[in-house]
Amino acid sequence: MPELAELILTADYVNEIAKDKVFYAIVKNPVHKGLDISQDIQVPFTIKAKSRGKELKLELNSLPDSNLYISANLMMTMGMAGHFKWVKNGFVEKHAHLIFKSDEGCLAFVDVRRFGKWKWGYWGEDRGPDPINDFQNFVRNIKNNLHKRDFDKPICEVLMNQKYFNGIGNYLRAEILYRTDINPFMPARQALQLAPEIYKLCKWAPLQAYNLGGGQLKDWQNPFGPYKEMMKSWDEFMLCYGNKNMAKVEDRNGRTFWYDPKWKTDI
DNA sequence: CGTCCACGTCTAC
DNA sequence: TAGACCTGGACGG
Numbered sequence: 001m002p003e004l005a006e007l008i009l010t011a012d013y014v015n016e017i018a019k020d021k022v023f024y025a026i027v028k029n030p031v032h033k034g035l036d037i038s039q040d041i042q043v044p045f046t047i048k049a050k051s052r053g054k055e056l057k058l059e060l061n062s063l064p065d066s067n068l069y070i071s072a073n074l075m076m077t078m079g080m081a082g083h084f085k086w087v088k089n090g091f092v093e094k095h096a097h098l099i100f101k102s103d104e105g106c107l108a109f110v111d112v113r114r115f116g117k118w119k120w121g122y123w124g125e126d127r128g129p130d131p132i133n134d135f136q137n138f139v140r141n142i143k144n145n146l147h148k149r150d151f152d153k154p155i156c157e158v159l160m161n162q163k164y165f166n167g168i169g170n171y172l173r174a175e176i177l178y179r180t181d182i183n184p185f186m187p188a189r190q191a192l193q194l195a196p197e198i199y200k201l202c203k204w205a206p207l208q209a210y211n212l213g214g215g216q217l218k219d220w221q222n223p224f225g226p227y228k229e230m231m232k233s234w235d236e237f238m239l240c241y242g243n244k245n246m247a248k249v250e251d252r253n254g255r256t257f258w259y260d261p262k263w264k265t266d267i
Numbered sequence: 268c269g270t271c272c273a274c275g276t277c278t279a280c
Numbered sequence: 281t282a283g284a285c286c287t288g289g290a291c292g293g
Contacts, residue, residue: 081286095287162276272290280282
């Protein structure tokens with residue numbers, strides 16, 4: 001998905017678009033098999049967004065003068081390619097699957113592969129604290145659970161476990177581990193004890209990516225548009241993932257793990 | 268044309 | 281721990 005950095009940018013984008021707008025309907029694209037929420041809100045509403053790891057929360061609230069009080073949280077995940085886009089009246093966006101209508105246009109959830117999902121609720125119980133916005137609890141959650149079998153697995157795999165590393169995805173794990181000097185195939189418990197800077201890197205790396213305008217990767221469209229002037233910096237950030245000079249291996253979850261070729265794999 | 272690959276979960280043997 | 285869920289871009293013949 002869009003990983004931690006892109007989720008924050010998505011929330012920023014939704015907030016920027018929606019700050020002065022009133023929405024009056026939700027439309028679900030019938031091709032999408034997800035939950036049909038189009039009849040759930042029958043009064044005009046506002047939208048505010050917040051992210052936590054790889055989850056996005058849209059807070060939908062009725063207007064102060066509404067005869068019906070509504071306050072609901074639409075919890076979303078972006079899948080591999082999900083993003084939001086403002087679409088002016090008279091235009092149709094391909095792969096728009098959830099559409100929030102206002103008089104001036106609509107805010108569309110665009111997702112080519114349809115891996116993104118939504119439901120009413122709250123932050124996922126099985127996902128850990130956000131490494132950027134809630135760093136203390138992020139560290140605490142890991143340290144409190146370090147004795148568990150989950151941490152017997154290689155650090156490169158555990159970094160993708162959303163129970164502890166909410167928001168870390170395939171490019172971030174590569175960039176984080178590339179910046180430590182431990183074998184990425186070492187058991188996670190040992191790795192975190194030998195290289196405690198991993199905790200800080202889990203905040204630093206996504207924060208860098210966020211400040212650079214998010215992943216310049218083909219499936220994900222930066223909602224703020226192309227940041228061409230930032231490409232040089234992005235290339236300086238993305239040192240490992242997708243770099244032909246790096247080594248790669250398919251991990252036990254079927255994902256390609258990119259790493260420094262000086263390490264020997266144990267997988 | 269075809270095959271491989273992609274920033275992620277899910278759920279079913 | 282495989283598939284399943286999806287579309288489309290890159291690249292090879």
